[in-house]
Each structure stands twice: as C-alpha cells, then as structure tokens.
Amino acid sequence: MPTARAHTDPQYEADLRDLHSRVLALGGLIERQIANATRAFERRDDELAKSTIAADDEPDRMDEEIHDLCLRILALHQPTAGDLRLITTTQRITADLERIGDIVVNICKRVLELNREATVEYAIDLPRMTDIAEGMVRQSLDAYDRGDVSLALTVCREDDIIDKANEQFFSNLLSSMLKNPESISRCLRAMFIAKSVERIGDHATNIASMVVFMVTGKSIRHLDKIPKEV
Secondary structure, three states, X not given: OOOOOOOXXXXXXXXXXXXXXXXXXXXXXXXXXXXXXXHHHHHOOHHHHHHHHHOOHHHHHHHHHHXXXXXXXXXXXXXXXXXXXXXXXXXXXXXXXXHHHHHHHHHHHHHHHHOOOOOOOOOOHHHHHHHHHHHHHHHHHHHHHHXXXXXXXXXXXXXXXXXXXXXXXXXXXXXXXXXXXXHHHHHHHHHHXXXXXXXXXHHHHHHHHHHHHHHHOOOOOOOOOOOOOO
C-alpha cells in the first residue's frame, strides 16, 4: 500500500489499510462485471446480461462506503502531504470505478436488444476491445495497489490502442450498413457498445493518471503526450 510515511497512530494506519483493501475489492468486482458483459455478448446470454444489470447495486454501495471512510479519515486524522493526496485521489478513483459499473449496465442493456436480432458482422472485434479495456482497468488497479508510476504511465499510453480499435470497428460497421440497410439497427447498437468500451478505457486512463498524481504529486491528465517517466 503506497503511503507517504509511517504512522504512529495505529487506528490511522488501520483506516488507510481498510481504505486500500476496499478500493481493490471494488475494482475486482468491476473487472468481473466487465468480463460478464463480454461473455453475455459473445454467448448471446440474456440471463447473464440481466444478472449483471441486477448486480449494479453492489458497486454503488461499495462506492458510498469508501466515500464515507475517506471523509472519516479526513475528519479524524487531518492528513497532510502524500496521505492527503492518497485519500483525495482514492475518492476520484472510486468514482471512475463506479462509472465503469454504470457503463457495464448500459452495455448489457444493449446486449439484450442485440440478442433479439441477427448476429452483428465483425462481432468478434468487440470482445477484443473489451479485453483491452478490462486489461487497462486491471493494470490501473495494480498500479494503485503498488504505487507503480511506470505501470500507470503504460496504461495511459494504451488508451490510443482502444481508441484506434473503436475507430476501425466504427468504419467496418458503417460499411456494413451501407451494403445492407437491414443491418442498421443492430450495427448502431454494436456501435453504442464499442463507444461504451472506449469510455471504460478512458476511465482506466483516469485512474492511472490519478495514481501518478498520488505518488508523485505531478498531474499528467492534460498533457498532449504521455511521458515515459515523471
């Protein structure tokens, strides 16, 4: 767990460890939701899509508990310097994770609609994109867990990969719609899913950039080019 210094207050240390473990637990749940949404799409599995939607209350609850814990630590221990960065960035990281959970729900809703239609051409590209996004989320959480700036920067650079994959998928589906107007409805839904997956990558990038700030105190969020090191 990355912390700025050792603490003489055992309760303070325990609260920070609790906060750290709760964030990782939320992240693990979000990773499983992404994987379930991918399987629901690949298998055209209504029940898995519905159960993933129904499970959305749990990350919401966990996000609220983490937020309350952060406020309690701020009020009781009045952290400064690196510890203050850790707590404030953790709040933003959990907000990104909760938003990813919401995106997964929207993906599953589109999956339920797509399951009523014929198979989408180029459908194999979507799970590939989702694998990239899920990997970015996992790596960003690993970077948070270890305070690993190098890994966080790697995640930020990977955002271009998923953006380009989405552009190619969009182009392929557009060609499909022009050739076969009957495919427009399902292609539009598939485009919505692809854009949602791209947004998951954006949130993973946000998490990674917050890790960089948490560890170094330097912001990279608005840089045109991600540096190799900070």
